Amino acid sequence: MPSRNLKGMHPLALYKIPFTGLKTGKHEFQIDVDQEFFTHFPESEIEDANGVVDVVLNYSETNMVLHLKMNLSWKVPCGRCLEELHFDLQSYERIAIQYGEETEIGDDLWILGKNEIELDLSQTILEMAHLARPSNQVHDNESDCDPRMLAFFKSDSNEKSNKTIDPRWDALKNL
Numbered sequence: 001m002p003s004r005n006l007k008g009m010h011p012l013a014l015y016k017i018p019f020t021g022l023k024t025g026k027h028e029f030q031i032d033v034d035q036e037f038f039t040h041f042p043e044s045e046i047e048d049a050n051g052v053v054d055v056v057l058n059y060s061e062t063n064m065v066l067h068l069k070m071n072l073s074w075k076v077p078c079g080r081c082l083e084e085l086h087f088d089l090q091s092y093e094r095i096a097i098q099y100g101e102e103t104e105i106g107d108d109l110w111i112l113g114k115n116e117i118e119l120d121l122s123q124t125i126l127e128m129a130h131l132a133r134p135s136n137q138v139h140d141n142e143s144d145c146d147p148r149m150l151a152f153f154k155s156d157s158n159e160k161s162n163k164t165i166d167p168r169w170d171a172l173k174n175l
Ligand SMILES: [Zn+2]
Pocket: 078, 079, 080, 081, 082, 083, 138, 139, 144, 145, 146
């Protein structure tokens, strides 16, 4: 369960950048990402990752450009032996932002409607982290996996398949 912020602040407020009143020019921010961030997204396939996103915002009254540089360390159990693995999630995004009638959030172009006052980066950060995951979340070599766990899973799945491929017992029970 997401923990409640004692100050009464929205838990994802840290991932929003208010832009009204900014001076024209370059603004730099650093956003911390931790395990709690991912608890706000039930669909997240990442549970435990930590690190920072460096944000550069080029602001003007007619348009903005956002640069996001992500550098997270992700802890995830190996898909074969469950031993904890660490992967770097590194990613870069450039997003152009324009003003319009209706808000439309695209991959690299955002149109902001007249009532928008802040840039919500939470969904973008979530997507960047997921896209940066390696395709194989296992030890590089099976020989690096924990041999006891591999043996355990093998015997477990043999037992299960023996049970399912022997229907004779069920037939006897019905006699
Ligand atoms: Zn492994």
